[in-house]
Amino acid sequence: MTFEEVTLDTHVYGGEALGRLADGRAVFVPYALPGEMARIRLTDDKPRYARGKLIEIVTPSPERIAPRCPHFTQCGGCHYQHIPYETQLQIKTDVLRDQLERIGKLNNPPVRPIVPSQPWNYRNHVQFHITPEGELGYQAGGSNTTLPIRECHLPTEAINQVWPLLDMEAIPSLERVSLRGGMNDDLMLILESNEPEPVELEIDLPLSVAYLGPGGALVLAGDDHVIIEIQQRLFRVSAGSFFQVNTPMAEQMVAHVLENLPLTPQTTLVDAYCGVGLFSAFLAPHVGRLISIEDSPDACEDFEVNLDEFDHVELYEAPVEDVLPTLDAHPQIIVVDPPRSGLARPALDAILSLGPDVLAYISCDPATLARDGKRLSNGGYQLQQITPFDLFPQTYHIESISFWTAAK
Ligand SMILES: C[S@@+](CC[C@H](N)C(=O)[O-])C[C@H]1O[C@@H](n2cnc3c(N)ncnc32)[C@H](O)[C@@H]1O
Structure with missing residues (x-):
């Protein structure tokens, strides 16, 4: 394993900071800030550039702030919680x-x-993967491993009140589970699987439930869509449709x-x-x-x-x-x-x-x-x-x- 100390110079697209290795090659380091000196382990060592995992911040930037979420850097969903919102902009x-x-x-x-x-609780739609134990989680960036999560500060409050109550242990065939919020805090639970037959699920929550399988969407409970209001116009949005989050x-x-x-x-x-x-x-x-x-x-x-x-x-x-x-x-x-x-x-x-x-x-x-x-x-x-x-x-x-x- 190769460890290096680098000073980071600038942010680049993709959430990483860019610095130079002693041999002059560019190195990309996530969760670091320009001006910081960091100890890194090289994870990708190419002839013209390298990527590093942040091991330790040797000299922190005065801009660095404490992340709000305990899963930050592990779950892969957020990249900038260590940066004040004004600086993110x-x-x-x-x-x-x-x-x-x-x-x-x-x-x-x-x-x-x-x-x-x-800056927080803005997402009207959130998608979870499922651990082998049936817990909801996110896939860490660049990996197929699902990290179970206890909290997330990006979804709306309405979504955040519901997802911790979901237990997917009984449905091992599920690929993903999403929650989408509409007007009046209406929620739709979307169960995604590659199995043609819809899953059986008993949920004692006031939700619409849709099954999204290879044959398209099937409604298991409630409505087949949510209504989202934009500038006093109502939009019908079905389980399989895109909408701005x-x-x-x-x-x-x-x-x-x-x-x-x-x-x-x-x-x-x-x-x-x-x-x-x-x-x-x-x-x-x-x-x-x-x-x-x-x-x-x-x-x-x-x-x-x-x-x-x-x-x-x-x-x-x-x-x-x-x-x-x-x-x-x-x-x-x-x-x-x-x-x-x-x-x-x-x-x-x-x-x-x-x-x-x-x-x-x-x-x-x-x-x-x-x-x-x-x-x-x-x-x-x-x-x-x-x-x-x-x-x-x-x-x-x-x-x-x-x-x-x-x-x-
Ligand atoms: C970023 S979304 C924008 C949707 C819409 N403008 C909005 O703001 O809600 C992109 C849309 O393009 C559709 N789409 C993706 N590739 C497409 C293609 N090659 N031809 C037509 N539609 C496509 C997707 O289904 C999705 O609805």
């Missing part, structure tokens, strides 16, 4: 800028001030998109990766034609209910990369909100050939955003502004909304 702003400059090759990107969240921040993102897009009754707008219709529902009243694209059947079913009142909305249930290249429309605006992998190449090429005046890019991964941003700027688009939204406090994840315009 600054780190995310700096990391976003750095990714855009280094990967995106964008010069002095116009990064606006980050929009902060409530931080409800108050989703409200702010919707407001930001509405404020910054040049919407008119003549506008044709494409909302790609539309989910259950969060952005579509607020955009629809302001445009002449809305084309929404989503490949999850569950989300599409929810979308149809959520946007039932609009006659000028078309929903394609298919991959964005299949729909956009053959789309018979001339959208002035395209909104994209892809998963972490970003835009598939055919989707990005199709956006360039559709040539909207404005592209709004909602991203949950600055690295893939920067990769796509480089392709967009090579294709004639210019980044007008980008705002980070802190949807995931205590973690390294960075959400952002950027607006790109076609160069005249």
Whole structure:
């Protein structure tokens, strides 16, 4: 085993701090802070870089604070509990800028001030793995081992009151268990397994229960969805559908998109990766034609209910990369909100050939955003502004909304 002492210089995307080994190689160390000297054990020793496990902080940073949770550094869910919230916000702003400059090759990107969240108890959805003993836990980063947990400070209070009461010992075939919260603290328990037959479960709690197996979702108790309220609009969200996990921040993102897009009754707008219709529902009243694209059947079913009142909305249930290249429309605006992998190449090429005046890019991964941003700027688009939204406090994840315009 090799131990080293390193001084850390800066934060990088992924939650680690970057320093230099004595031989000059970059070394990445989680849970350390710039300015700290740390004793580390090398866990990944490559010719050009290395990764280290933090063994001991030799010289702590004056910024370091005590983490709130006893599982911090073990469970893999949080990366920043040792950092004051204001500093977390600054780190995310700096990391976003750095990714855009280094990967995106964008010069002095116009990064606006980050929009902060409530730092704790913000998640309306939490997913647990199950230990062989039937306890709920999280999978430590980069491992298949499930660490049983006694507390977690990220879910809402309503979720936190219920999950410690769940006992999954009787259902060994379960892969995962999630709890999703809706309006009025309604909760849905989602049991996930690869077994085609639904599990049997008796739960004496006021919950809806859904079984998500290879054949789709089955309701075992209560409703097949929760209702989530955003800006006085109600969204039906089923067990298998995506929804933003931080409800108050989703409200702010919707407001930001509405404020910054040049919407008119003549506008044709494409909302790609539309989910259950969060952005579509607020955009629809302001445009002449809305084309929404989503490949999850569950989300599409929810979308149809959520946007039932609009006659000028078309929903394609298919991959964005299949729909956009053959789309018979001339959208002035395209909104994209892809998963972490970003835009598939055919989707990005199709956006360039559709040539909207404005592209709004909602991203949950600055690295893939920067990769796509480089392709967009090579294709004639210019980044007008980008705002980070802190949807995931205590973690390294960075959400952002950027607006790109076609160069005249
Ligand atoms: C980050 S979520 C955004 C959803 C929605 N915009 C919202 O804010 O609630 C990404 C969505 O894209 C869908 N999706 C993922 N890959 C897709 C693809 N290749 N084509 C179409 N939809 C896809 C997922 O099912 C999910 O609903």
